[in-house]
Amino acid sequence: MAFVRKEFHHIFRDKMTMLILLVMPLLMLVLFGYALNTEVKNSKFAVYDPSHDEATRAIVEKLQINNYFILQKMLKSQAEVDAVFKTGEVAMVVVFSENFYENLLHGGKAQIQLIADGSDPNTASVITTYASTIMGNYQLELLKVGKIPYQIFPEVKLLYNPSMVAAYNFVPGVMGMIILLICAMMTSISIAREKETGTMEILLVSPMKPLYVILSKAVPYFFLSIVNLFTILAISVFVMGVPIAGSFFWLIILSLLYIFVSLALGLLISSVVNTQMAAMLISAMGLMMPVMLLSGMLFPTENMPLFLQLISDVIPAKWYILAVKKIMIKGLGAEAIILELIVLAVMAIALISISLRKFKIRLE
Amino acid sequence: MIIKYLIEKEFKQFKRNPFVSKFVFVFPFIMLAILPLAANFEVKDLNLSVIDNNRSSYSQRLVQKIAASEYFHITDISYNYRSSLKSIENDEADLILEIPARFEQDLVRDQEAKVMISANAVNSVKGGLGSAYLAGIVTEYSAEIRSELMPAGGKSVQSGMDITKLFRFNPLLKYKYFMVPAIMVMLLSMICGFLPAFNIVLEKENGTIEQMNVTPVGKFSLILSKLIPYWVVGFLVLNICFGVAWLFYGMWPKGSLLTIYLFASVFVLAFSGLGLVISNYSKTLQQAMFMVFFIIITFIFMSGLYTPVDNMPQWAQYISDISPLKYFIRVMRLVYLKGSAAADLREPFLALSGFAIILNTWAVISYKKAQ
Amino acid sequence: MNQLETISADNVIVVRDLTKKFGNFTAVDHISFEVGKGEIFGFLGANGAGKTTAMRMLCGLSKQTSGQAWVAGFDIAKEAESIKKCIGYMSQKFALYEDLEVWENIRLYAGIYGVPDKEIAPKTDELLHRLGFEKERNALVKSLPLGWKQKLAFSVAIFHQPKIVFLDEPTGGVDPSTRRQFWELIYQAADQGITVFVTTHYMDEAEYCNRVTIMVDGRIDALDTPKNLKENFDAKNMDEVFHHLARNAKRND
Numbered sequence: 008m009a010f011v012r013k014e015f016h017h018i019f020r021d022k023m024t025m026l027i028l029l030v031m032p033l034l035m036l037v038l039f040g041y042a043l044n045t046e047v048k049n050s051k052f053a054v055y056d057p058s059h060d061e062a063t064r065a066i067v068e069k070l071q072i073n074n075y076f077i078l079q080k081m082l083k084s085q086a087e088v089d090a091v092f093k094t095g096e097v098a099m100v101v102v103f104s105e106n107f108y109e110n111l112l113h114g115g116k117a118q119i120q121l122i123a124d125g126s127d128p129n130t131a132s133v134i135t136t137y138a139s140t141i142m143g144n145y146q147l148e149l150l151k152v153g154k155i156p157y158q159i160f161p162e163v164k165l166l167y168n169p170s171m172v173a174a175y176n177f178v179p180g181v182m183g184m185i186i187l188l189i190c191a192m193m194t195s196i197s198i199a200r201e202k203e204t205g206t207m208e209i210l211l212v213s214p215m216k217p218l219y220v221i222l223s224k225a226v227p228y229f230f231l232s233i234v235n236l237f238t239i240l241a242i243s244v245f246v247m248g249v250p251i252a253g254s255f256f257w258l259i260i261l262s263l264l265y266i267f268v269s270l271a272l273g274l275l276i277s278s279v280v281n282t283q284m285a286a287m288l289i290s291a292m293g294l295m296m297p298v299m300l301l302s303g304m305l306f307p308t309e310n311m312p313l314f315l316q317l318i319s320d321v322i323p324a325k326w327y328i329l330a331v332k333k334i335m336i337k338g339l340g341a342e343a344i345i346l347e348l349i350v351l352a353v354m355a356i357a358l359i360s361i362s363l364r365k366f367k368i369r370l371e
Numbered sequence: 372m373i374i375k376y377l378i379e380k381e382f383k384q385f386k387r388n389p390f391v392s393k394f395v396f397v398f399p400f401i402m403l404a405i406l407p408l409a410a411n412f413e414v415k416d417l418n419l420s421v422i423d424n425n426r427s428s429y430s431q432r433l434v435q436k437i438a439a440s441e442y443f444h445i446t447d448i449s450y451n452y453r454s455s456l457k458s459i460e461n462d463e464a465d466l467i468l469e470i471p472a473r474f475e476q477d478l479v480r481d482q483e484a485k486v487m488i489s490a491n492a493v494n495s496v497k498g499g500l501g502s503a504y505l506a507g508i509v510t511e512y513s514a515e516i517r518s519e520l521m522p523a524g525g526k527s528v529q530s531g532m533d534i535t536k537l538f539r540f541n542p543l544l545k546y547k548y549f550m551v552p553a554i555m556v557m558l559l560s561m562i563c564g565f566l567p568a569f570n571i572v573l574e575k576e577n578g579t580i581e582q583m584n585v586t587p588v589g590k591f592s593l594i595l596s597k598l599i600p601y602w603v604v605g606f607l608v609l610n611i612c613f614g615v616a617w618l619f620y621g622m623w624p625k626g627s628l629l630t631i632y633l634f635a636s637v638f639v640l641a642f643s644g645l646g647l648v649i650s651n652y653s654k655t656l657q658q659a660m661f662m663v664f665f666i667i668i669t670f671i672f673m674s675g676l677y678t679p680v681d682n683m684p685q686w687a688q689y690i691s692d693i694s695p696l697k698y699f700i701r702v703m704r705l706v707y708l709k710g711s712a713a714a715d716l717r718e719p720f721l722a723l724s725g726f727a728i729i730l731n732t733w734a735v736i737s738y739k740k741a742q
Numbered sequence: 743m744n745q746l747e748t749i750s751a752d753n754v755i756v757v758r759d760l761t762k763k764f765g766n767f768t769a770v771d772h773i774s775f776e777v778g779k780g781e782i783f784g785f786l787g788a789n790g791a792g793k794t795t796a797m798r799m800l801c802g803l804s805k806q807t808s809g810q811a812w813v814a815g816f817d818i819a820k821e822a823e824s825i826k827k828c829i830g831y832m833s834q835k836f837a838l839y840e841d842l843e844v845w846e847n848i849r850l851y852a853g854i855y856g857v858p859d860k861e862i863a864p865k866t867d868e869l870l871h872r873l874g875f876e877k878e879r880n881a882l883v884k885s886l887p888l889g890w891k892q893k894l895a896f897s898v899a900i901f902h903q904p905k906i907v908f909l910d911e912p913t914g915g916v917d918p919s920t921r922r923q924f925w926e927l928i929y930q931a932a933d934q935g936i937t938v939f940v941t942t943h944y945m946d947e948a949e950y951c952n953r954v955t956i957m958v959d960g961r962i963d964a965l966d967t968p969k970n971l972k973e974n975f976d977a978k979n980m981d982e983v984f985h986h987l988a989r990n991a992k993r994n995d
Contacts (some may be wrong), residue, residue, distance in 0.1 A: 023653070027661040038669060038687070049681050092539060093711040095701055098681070111532060118533045125541030126708040127549055130679055135536045136503060146532050159478065159513035161506040164489045192664075196657060284569060285390040287660050291565070295668075296402055300409045309416070315409050376853030380842065387841045387882075578835035585801050585831040585908075586854050587823060741805050741822065 014197070014227045028193070032185040032235050036178065036242055050134050051079040052099040053091050062108035062117075062145075067101070069145050075137050092124055099123045099134050111146070178249045179331035180304030182239055183324040186232055186262070187269045187298055192290040193228045194273030199286035202277070221366060225270040232266045243335075252338030261334065261344060264351045265327040271358035272323065278365035298324050326350045373588060377596030381570075385600055391566070399558045399608050403615040406554055407547035417501045418446045420455040420464035425474035433470070433486075433512050442504050459491045466490045466501050478516065540625075540708045551622055552703035553676045555612040556638075559605055560670070560696055563639045565663055567601045568646035572659040575650075584740040591735055598643050605639045606632075625710035631703070633713065637723040638699040644730030645695070651737040670694040675701065695726045752778050754906055754937045755800065760809035762795050769795040771960035772809065777939060779905075782932050784951035785941040786980070788988060791957040793941040794834070794910055800939070801831055801908050814905045827855070830899035830907035830936075834914060838895050840884035844875060847883060848898055855902035869897055889920035893927060900931050907931060909940040913947065925950050948980040956987055963987045 019025060052070070056063045070076045079097050082088060088100050104110070104118035111117040121138050123131035198221070201207040210220045240258075243249040251258060273290065280286045300306065301315060302324040308316055319325050330347035333339045386392055419437065423430050438445050446464050449455050458464035469487040471477075477484035486509060490502040541548045574580040583593060609631075616622040624631060646663060653659035673687060674680070674696035680688060691697045698719035705711035713720070755777035762770040770792045777783045785793045798804040800813050802822035811818045814828040838847050845866055852862045870876045873893055883891060892912055900907050909928075913921040925947070928938050940951070948954045949968050956964040956971075964971055964987060968980055977983045 021655065021658065023658045024655075024661055027658075027665060031661070031665050034665075035668065038672065051681070090715075093705065093709050094715040095705050095709075095711070116533060118535070120535050120537060122537045122539055124709075125538035125544055125548070126704050127679055128538075128541060128544035128546050129549075130681075131538050131541075132544060133500070133503075135538075136507070139534045139536070142532060142534060159509050159516070160483070160485050161509040162485055162487050164487065188664075192660075193657075196660070200656075280390075282390070283656050284388075284573065287569070287656070288390065288394055288565075291660065291664055293398070295664075296406065300406050306409060311409050315405065318405075319409075373854055373856075376850050380839065380846070380850050383846060384839065384841050578833060579839060581803060581833055582831065582838075584803055585826060585829070586851070587826040587856075588854055589823075741803055 011223045011226050014224060018227050018231070028189060028231060029235065029238070032181070032189070032239055033242055035185065036181050036239055036247070048074050049077055050075065050098045050130065051077050051096060052101060052134075052138075053080040053082050053088075053097045054078065055082040055085060055088060055100065055102045057105045058103050058107040060106075060108040062111055063103045066103075066119075066142055066145055069141055070101070070138060075134070088122065095124075097124070098127070098130055099138065101138070177304070178239075178243045178247065179328045179335060180302070182236070182262075182331060183265070183302060183328040184295075184298050184304060185235065185239070186266055186327075187272070187324050188290070188295060189235065190225075190228055190232055190266060190269030191273040191276060191294055192287065193231075194225050194270050195276035195280070195286040195290050196283055197228075198224050198274070198277035199280055199283045202280075203282050221274060221362070225274065228273075229266060229270060232269070233263075236262050236266070249335065251335050253334035254340060257341045257344065258331070258334050261327065261330050261348065261351075264348065264355065265323065268323045268351050268355045268358065271355050271362065274362040275358050275365075278362045298322060301325070302328055304328055323351060323354050374592045374596050377588065377592060378599055381596055381600045385604070395562055395566070395604055395608065396611065399562075399612055400615055402558060403551070403554055403612055404619055407550045407620065415442050416444050417442055417466060417504075418458075418464045419443045419505070420446055420458045420467045421448045422450065422452060422455055422467065422469040423448060424450075424472040425470050427475035429475045429478060429516070430470045433509070434468075436512055437468070437505070437508055440504075440508060442501075455489075459489075464491070465498075466505060468505065479520075547620055548622065548708055549704070550677070551616050551620060552707040553700045555609065555616070556696060556700045556703050557671055557676060558612065559609060559635065559639065560642050560699075561667060562608055563601055563605045563643045564646045564667055565660075566604075566646070567597055567643045568650040568653075568659050568663050569656060570597060571647065571650040572653050572656050575654065576656055590738045590740060594647060594731075594735055594738060598640075598647070601643055602636075602639055605643075606635070609635055622707070624707045626706035626712060627710075630706050630711075630713045630716070634699060634702045634706075634716070634720065634723065637720065637727050638695060641695045641723055641726035641730055644727060644734050647734035648730060648737060651734060651739075670696045673697070695723055698722045754779050754815075755783075755811070755813050755939065757800070757811040758809055760796065760799060760811050761807045762792075762799060762804065763807045768960050770799070773955075773957075773960075773962045775955060775962065775965055777906075777937060779937055780932055780935050781952045782928060782938045782940070782950065784948050784954035785939070785957065786945065786948050786954050786984065787941075787943065787957035789943055792960040793943075793957050796957070797908055797910055797939065797941055801829065802826055828905045830902070830904040832895045832899045832907070832909045832912050834911045838883045838891060838898065841882060843880050843882055844870070844886075844894060845879050847894070848901060851898045852901050855904075857902050865901070869901065873897060889916045889923070892916065892920075892924055896924065896927055896931075900936055903934070904936065906937040906939055909938065911941055911943065913942065913944065918946075921947070945980040945984050954980075956984060958987055 054063075054067055056067070067078065071078050076099075080091060082091065082100070085102075088102070091097050091100065100120075100122045102120040102122060104116065107117050119142060121135045123135050125131050198207070201210065201224075213220070236259075240251070244251060272294075276289050277286055280289060297318070298304070301308070301311070301319040302322050303319065304324065308319050308325070311319065326347040330344040333343050337343075421434055421437075423434060434445070434448070437443050443466075446458060447455075449458075452467070452469060455464065455467045455469075459467065467487075467489040469489070471485060471487070474484050474486070488502050488505050488509075490498040490505075538544055571580065574583075613624070613628075645666070649662045649666070650659050653662060669690075672678075673683070673691045674694045675691070676696070680691050680697060683691065702711075702716055702719050705716065753776045755775075757776070758774050759772045760770060760774070761768065761772050773796060785797065787793045795804065799806050800811060800818060802818060802825055806818065813825045816822075816824045816828075818825065839850070842850070848866045848869065849862055852865070853859070857865065870879055875890070875894070878886065878890070883894070886894065896907075896909070896912065899909075913924050916924075921944070928940070928950070932938050940947075942948070951968065953965065953967050954971070955962045964983070966974070971977075971983045972979070975983045975986050977986065
């Protein structure tokens, strides 16, 4: 197919874009897999300690022992508490009451205020929990009660993700996002460019069936996506240690289907816009934000208000990511992803038919 | 002043572009309205599958206590680990609590008992926080038991430490307070990062830039004329964002608007400079788009938009240091939520100014009127 | 030849051994010529012969690999920005802003080239009247037919009365009568003392020029008046002259 060859040629000539297309997903994987972390550590804190006694000093030391906390400053007065938050220097301030040690030993009021910066709610709740746990443990030691009677010990086991590496969560998400964005963006822009320069009309008037003209635009990106898919998988498995616990075969089938859907989405976008700029704005900004935020990639969809969950159901990435997690991480079989496969297939068919119809209308 | 004519032209073209001019104002509105609703990490309504091998009054009380908490929703009480595991596999349960067969005996006689918590950690937030909460409830329960079974002697073990938690600036720990200022920054950066860059590359692609290159218009004037309209647009968008945030979320900056404007100006300067640099090195719109896209996505994630910079490994923190977004997001949050004043924000100001100077100088130098 | 002699008041363009290489490819190969004031100077050749590349160097759009040239008395290597003030330019793609109206395009370029603000409006009116475009004053350029765009682009290029106007394949894609109308405008400009430097691959347009050069494979293989060239090559028209020269050409599109 001469058209397809022309498309390939066009793409390969643009080395810069090629490079970005192939390298970007990998870099993103690495970045997000390793850099993004919801685990809290290295939180900076400050202390206001009017007691300066054995207990307070010990507690402050204990807080710093592991890498959860870093002592940033010792404050000299209550007034400084406000100021230190305003410069964003610390995430938490620990305020001790006076005569802390004495009160602690003799049953008086030994108070600790954990003032956390609520502007980052997650960190705030986690670090206050950590801190109070550490302080509680200190107290046990101090009181030298060898065994506290009637103690229930919860043993915690984390499944599938023993070291809580964030990568497990993000890799499927990044896969979903990259494929959708690259396929949808590339295809829509490529076609929009032809529209803008007027060459589209020429193509559509040629003896080739319109369907083939359109598809030929999508084919190179299809192959590019496959290359990307395999490289992403390779890096995930060999570099990041994210396993493919389930069937590789079904993972590929699923991904191919998803690539189809994404390409079709690109086709649809290009059928409604007239300029490259518009195609790009829609696919980059209009797709990217919802995909990132509503596909379940970053935030769990269960917490969202209903209408957002409905929107999320329309985003192909959401289904793909769900299915990938099931196969790659939970090691489930094909039966588990039947629903997702059906949804994606339906989306693909719907998108392609709508775009086709739009293109046909244009011809008439 | 030659630049007057250039700016006139830019504004006219912007107005005439039906898509871009509408998009630029509608998009922020929609994003701000919808996204903070989507974005949250609050952990509640976790599905818990319970395996009670003991079935004593003690174990049942524990289960009831957990059921009463708003964090957990008990999906089933099953009899073996395997079926509970299936619930996790089918995503029907997030955690499993297994109470061993000798729970009551261990607790009452040996004064020490264990329970097993297994958490689905594919979503590490849910897994981590969820198991922590559950463990917390278990510990609370054991303290209750202790005070019942050891009425008098218990006092000596009763802790003298009274720990209270206070959450400043966001007492109810609403996640949207965290997200909204950051989303504003993200929008601003997309509009000031994408658009001027595309503008120039578009002109390169259709040849009109050549017409400019052959005129006596200097590099500096040309670049300035391309930036100024987007600054104006950015400023307008920022104000729309304030309005939307107030309207939908009742959020109004605690600190001074002027401070925000000041920082926004420097930020927009820096970021549009970045866009310009990219456009100077791109020959086609596609190239520019991907470069911009890549940079923006990287910056957005690495700048503490959604996970704190402090959580990142050291090497990642270095990368975030070169992101103007990081500084501005911090500033936005500080001013919006805490009312920080300009004096508190000297460091980010210097950083942003530095970016602005370097990037724009680079943009002017790398713009070649002749090949 | 003494350089000072050639950069006389009468020669607005002087070119000596101008060369442009892209890697191993020599697009323009040591060309030399002069153009006098008020001349209509044609740069002919097949596509890919190097005409556009040569012209871009003279306009300051492209840096030469070697050789020298002076345009309006300024050295293209060191004084490119001064050259730009004295010239007009019209490229193959016309490069008028399609999404601006006719009068807006005129105003933009007039302002850029330093036509005083007060004079712009009246001069615009006069121009539109002369071209018969009064009704199209507020029309977007993209709605104009091709021939009109060309005329408009040319008029914008000379609006500020430059010393030289460079035209790069200005008449592509229109019928011969429209092309002739365009050349009327060129004659009018030349009559006002504006030197016209025009590249084209239409050999019949060569007849309209005072002198032409024919470029083949980056070299100037002929430089003379059309009349002389026809005589020398025993040809009926410029087309034949060109074919004679281009027979051995290695580069054509």
